[in-house]
Amino acid sequence: MQENIFVSKAMNDAMQLYNSSKDNHESLNYNRFLCVVIRMLILIYGNEIIDAYNSKNIIVWENLILKYGFEKKDYDNFIIVLDKFYNFDIRQQKKSIKKKNKYFDVVQKYLIDMMVKRKNVELIDNDIIKEFYELLFTANSKDFYRKSTAVLLAYDPYEIDEYAKRQNIVVG
Numbered sequence: 001m002q003e004n005i006f007v008s009k010a011m012n013d014a015m016q017l018y019n020s021s022k023d024n025h026e027s028l029n030y031n032r033f034l035c036v037v038i039r040m041l042i043l044i045y046g047n048e049i050i051d052a053y054n055s056k057n058i059i060v061w062e063n064l065i066l067k068y069g070f071e072k073k074d075y076d077n078f079i080i081v082l083d084k085f086y087n088f089d090i091r092q093q094k095k096s097i098k099k100k101n102k103y104f105d106v107v108q109k110y111l112i113d114m115m116v117k118r119k120n121v122e123l124i125d126n127d128i129i130k131e132f133y134e135l136l137f138t139a140n141s142k143d144f145y146r147k148s149t150a151v152l153l154a155y156d157p158y159e160i161d162e163y164a165k166r167q168n169i170v171v172g
Contacts, residue, residue, distance in 0.1 A: 010086030017122040078110040104153040
């Protein structure tokens with residue numbers, strides 16, 4: 001029987017991971033990259049993004065992602081890059097020597113760009129910006145897991161931190 005995929009395999013699995021771990025904030029699954037992608041989308045678009053997934057309403061989902069002026073072509077590319085990250089990551093899990101995932105930083109750049117679009121449209125509470133920034137996987141992360149994941153997966157583990165700062169996604 002074919003599983004009902006929402007948006008893409010990566011997005012579908014990320015949503016399932018989020019839904020299964022959202023009540024256990026200290027769990028590894030809640031802090032995995034795919035789950036954090038969903039957590040960042042929630043910070044940008046609110047819980048409506050989860051509602052759109054749970055109701056399998058692709059039109060509401062896409063309208064939410066595009067609502068602050070994020071371009072449709074950028075949305076399509078984000079989904080493609082997320083899938084490429086996901087597929088590469090699955091292949092790497094079977095290998096004893098891991099390679100860098102060139103899609104890791106690209107996914108995060110798209111998320112930063114989404115937040116910048118929202119910031120350009122409406123005033124966002126500094127606590128939300130701070131939480132978003134702290135969810136980024138960089139070598140400067142305060143969270144050991146995010147920091148070590150960035151060092152493991154990113155070609156330049158400082159790139160996303162620098163990009164976020166250039167985009168003014170930093171508080172304090």
